[in-house]
Amino acid sequence: MAVSTPVLGLAVLAYMMVVFYLGWIGYKQTKDNDDYMLAGRKVNPFVLAFSYGAAFISTSAIIGFGGYAGAFGLGILWLVFMNIFVGIFIAFVVFGSRTRRMGVNLKAVTFPELIGRRFQSRFIQGFSGALITIFMPLYAGSVLIGGARFMETALNIEYNIAILILAIIVAAYVITGGLIAVMYTDALQGALMFVGMGILLIYTYSKLGGVTEAHQALTNMAYLVPDNFAAIGHTGWTTMPAFGSPTWWTLVSTIILGVGIGVLAQPQLAVRFMTVKNTRALKRAVLSGGPFIFMMAGVAYIVGALSNVYFFDTQGMISLEVAGGNIDKIMPEYINSAMPDYFVVFFLLTLLAAAMSTLSSQFHAMGTAFGHDFYRQGIMNGKLGQTITVTRVGIAVTIFISVVLAYILPPGIIARATAIFFGLCAAAFLPMYSGAIFWKRMTRQGATASLLVGTFSSLFWLTFVHGKEAAALGISQALFGVDTLLTGTWTVVDPILVATPLSFLVAIVVSLMTQPMAEDHVEMCFKKN
């Protein structure tokens, strides 16, 4: 690949200048805590939709899941449907309006704070904050890896240095500009991504001779599935994996359900519902949010799968072989070899934007979780005046952890780490969060029990049952001498399928067994504003 360095350098420079300008605007406009945490609660619907989408869809989706589609095929399109229907429509219309209203009623500025105040529990807020602080770096680390991988392939920057550059740039504007800077840069980055992915889709289909032709060529390649993949259920790139096979379970339970439903309980996304002025803004945001997700995730997966056709035509190999067996390298390899140079420049910006937009929202969420929820509310019992300062320190600390994780996480981890975090959020937060906004009868005890059961059953399943993580962690091996405590199909069933229903059940049973919360408090939480 021969992109001329000066052109690329100029493009990156121009892009960075705009980003920093928006970061500076964020800094200037940030006058109080509501500004820093919630962008002043008056964000425009387009900015909300693009920022939500850009934060949601990261390099994890484009590089990691696009690469997964390259290796395992188009079954992952179900995730796109879930992302649009659950991640946008249900999230904005059903969850968003109530979250926004309750956020205003309770004067909450973060996701853990919303839940904590609804149930009048500092423990819930502190524990949720700690959970985000500990596990979100895993997700942020994998996003860093995605961004750095592309910089490595396209710019020939050494991978380890690329990680550092990326982290420092994002840290600079998140720490100074708060959520205003995060959302405005996200929206800009979202717009760039939209255009970049649009070109990618059209170019790929036209290069492969048209929509149906491209799909047909991919369908005809089914006989090329490597034996070791066929053995675990891979049946071709335009067919679902064999029902009940390990590949099927990973696709359906971890990826489609884990990520598809887990998105509802993502703290960095849920907090955005509290940034708009009224319900109308949330409804308007659906208009641009749906197509945005389609253009990001849908395009990445379709193109990822179709890269097999391109590589087979040009090099006689399937994508996974071209990428040397590392699925995280399929998308970068494809773009570098199939796309014209000017587009590689543009796409680099697209990906940089995707990585930065997700990172910025993660850094902000981790920082507020650590500084505001865990430290200030959980440990200091609400004392300590300088929340913004504490949060800034929190952001710096959690960014550092993410960078360290990015260095030590194994190759090919991007899609998996993302899915683990989404699954954990679903189990730990979703029952408590849904109860908080939909069920007046839910009690503090019910919420606390559900939070703890969801968290620990999810972690238990990851450590002792779910084969991929349990074997890699080795804790089960060390304690019990076996890789996993259960065997057979159980080892491929994702934690989300076990822990989330369990957590819901506990939430309901414990709530019904305990005293309802004071009526005036509940009415205050739910009242119209």
Add this chain to the structure above:
Amino acid sequence: MLGIDDPQIWLAYILCFVSAVGCIIYGAFKWNDDSDNGEVD
């Protein structure tokens, strides 16, 4: 359909389009609707 034989895949492919267009229609239709449908019992 569309060069994809497995209905489980082309259905997903089509649903992606349908849901994205559905979002556009919903957003346009509710553009000025400020009623709060977050009613509680």
